[in-house]
Amino acid sequence: MKISEKLAQAHSSANPPPATFSFEFFVPKTSQGVQNLYDRMDRMYDLNPIFIDITWNAGGRSSSLTNEMVYTSQSTLGLETCMHLTCTNMKVELIEEALQKAYQSGCQNILALRGDPPLDGSESTGDFKYAKDLIAYIRKNYGDHFNIGVAAYPEGHPEERSEDNTLHYLKEKCDAGADFIITQMFYDVDNFIKWCAKIRKIGVDIPIIPGIMPISTYAAFVRRAKWSEINIPQHFLDVLDPIKDDDYLVRERGTELVSEMCDKLIKSGFVNHLHFYTMNLERATIMILEKLNIIEPVKSHEVIGGAELPWRKSLHPTRSKESIRPIFWQNRKYSYITRTATWDEFPNGRWGDSRSPAFGDIDLCAAELLRQSPKKAYDLWGTPQTLQDLSDIVVSYLKGELKSLPWSDGPIGEDTSLIVDNLIKLNQKGFFTMNSQPALNAIKSSEKVYGWGPKNGYVYQKQYLEFFCHKDLLDQLVHKIDSFNGSQGDSSSSIISYYAVDKNGHLSTNCKDDDINAVTWGVFPGEEILQPTIVEKTSFLAWKDEVYRIFTEWISILSSNLIEADKEKVDGFVKLITNFSNDFVLCNLVNNDFIDKNETLFNLIQELDTPVL
Structure with a gap:
């Protein structure tokens, strides 16, 4: 403008x-x-x-x-x-x-x-x-x-x-x-x-x-x-x-x-x-x-019709009508914009067209996904040697003591406050959280932390949780999810839906290939219902490529450039992250009962029998 x-x-x-x-x-x-x-x-x-x-x-x-x-x-x-x-x-x-x-x-x-x-x-x-x-x-x-x-x-x-x-x-x-x-x-x-x-x-x-x-x-x-x-x-x-x-x-x-x-x-x-x-x-x-006295922080993520969105809008002309994003890139706006800049059919109503020859190519992203210099990465996260060290880094971030993580561009947001204690408990048990949002039922659109969209409306969210789980616990996790869904009356209804994928692309899910799950939506006077944040298979698999590459880059910049840490520590760090990439699977869970309590997903995971740490 x-x-x-x-x-x-x-x-x-x-x-x-x-x-x-x-x-x-x-x-x-x-x-x-x-x-x-x-x-x-x-x-x-x-x-x-x-x-x-x-x-x-x-x-x-x-x-x-x-x-x-x-x-x-x-x-x-x-x-x-x-x-x-x-x-x-x-x-x-x-x-x-x-x-x-x-x-x-x-x-x-x-x-x-x-x-x-x-x-x-x-x-x-x-x-x-x-x-x-x-x-x-x-x-x-x-x-x-x-x-x-x-x-x-x-x-x-x-x-x-x-x-x-x-x-x-x-x-x-x-x-x-x-x-x-x-x-x-x-x-x-x-x-x-x-x-x-x-x-x-x-x-x-x-x-x-x-x-x-x-x-x-x-x-x-x-x-x-x-x-x-x-x-x-x-x-x-x-x-x-x-x-x-x-x-x-x-x-x-x-x-x-x-x-x-x-x-x-x-x-x-x-x-x-x-x-x-x-x-x-x-x-x-x-x-x-x-x-x-003229500072008045306001949200200005405007889309056509004057509605604000719960994420920041790009002002690039080819993206002016973008009104839907997958939740996976919520904390990675730089790579999300870069990755999708040249997708042939973007936007096509929900997401890039998977038929496009450009879709999902990791090379579309910036040359370096890890947005830190070697020294800054070392100052922020050191050279963790054990899973406990890695857990401590994520917990420090959740407590506001660290301003970023390799997979998160900025500090933890206020919108996490409702579930931050449960996130900390998961990480302390060996489930490494990447992204999350609490369930919300009819929050006013003017509410300071969670509100968005036109005035006099109401916004809703399903509880969403994304984390890394050790591959040995995956079968047990899936069984817990299936049992929970079955206990709700019909296991095919998938009250809790999930995707889980390893580094090599082996996928487990209870969703159909073409399922699109809106996890955020808003209802406003005289407006269509807006559904700006979704979960779906194709974008989840593209995100998987990115997040595992982040681990590769983290290894690369420290092992080739770090001077302040001795070789033994660097070798220990490389071994840890390499094993982590091979042994942990990326999971996301959605509790589709948006009026349910925010403890449901956390309790389900905490019930798993074999702690990693």
Whole structure:
């Protein structure tokens, strides 16, 4: 969606916020830095920014990485993204390639910039001299598809000392087809407000978005102000100079100063949106938003008809109608989006078409499914030597002491709280849990943790449990399930349905090949019943391939790269995970009686006679 449209929508609602906000991120220099930034962007998604933008680094790998990051933020993270695009020293072919990639990823917002001139003082050798030339090119070739932003300099441009000329150049960019303005950082709020009045006077009426630079350390504060050639108001210096050696206090007092500045901006009437230069950090920005009292984390997983879903929607255009997902990838959104990106028939009403030659090919996923560097993997999980060690790792995760597992991208969610004690007990007995959800019966759609969908509705869930079970216990588990189903009156009704598969694909199940089991659904006034989360055979087998490959990668990155652990520990770890992959089967159980207690599946497993640990 276009930024100008999102801003208009947000501020024309019945109860508009005092201000909306957005975040800028720059392209990190290392691959692990990129991965860590994705994690940070993922967390900051929950603050509900109107959009994010990603800076452009012209030339070589860094520029293509901008496009890749735009694709990931739009498609996987579900963040409305604006791509910076500079044109200095850029041939039209490179500009067109960047625009095409942005177009294909579903990005509809470009911040059109001239960029820094050649360092040797020579003229640009590219096909564009000014940002207005880039804007004209975009409008000529893409019409109104892109919302175009331009940069502005409230305290003047370093290369142009005439204020009248600077305003004239801004007006030219706006007349060429700009839709919104994002300004350079500043701290002199009075000067900024006067500048806003001047640009309105010359006929510029598009949204003005002030660039806000949080203060994290004194040295960075002074360095950035000097580099940008902006004025630091005396009262900023009076507060920060005496405490400049105390980073913690500088951030606290800096937050107060910048928050006061933002509050004055909002009250000026010229501004209703704040754009934060995060510098790829989060705490200083969040502190300002908290101080302004404009953080209101909300779910915004919107689908056609205005309904929210219990998982994050991709903003990629080819996935805009996606309304159903298998539950197996609930904690693996990166690999799920990547795996399904090129399935021929996706979406086809429920899932990818298994007849497609692309379906289920593990190579469709990212080159590395384990989203951690060797050092990070070692720091998080060490080199477990026994099943007890492995159990302890999962239990630590369930207790919130670990932020991820090899098979789970993020920390444990609040929605697990109803069953977390039972999950811990299972892992302590030697059943290694992967994914789960509690049963819910008619929870209001507005409920904070479990609610989703339109207002005044009710949501439901069947209890779902996914875990690894030792192969020697599988027959006993299946017998327990069959006995339970039979005790309910008719063993063919499968009150508890299950799939169990080993590394080699040997499958046990009481479901038919074409069974599709909705495990989450919602009922809403005047709407069709939505069934956004399913369990079915084909996707379960595709997930099986992925999860066993995760174990292979875990072995690979530690055994080939780990320096801090000695060879004996690495060898013990390799033996453990290899044996685990060979000896344990992946199982999922669904209790189709959604009004039953959440203890049913756990009690059934706890009754098994032979503990593994």
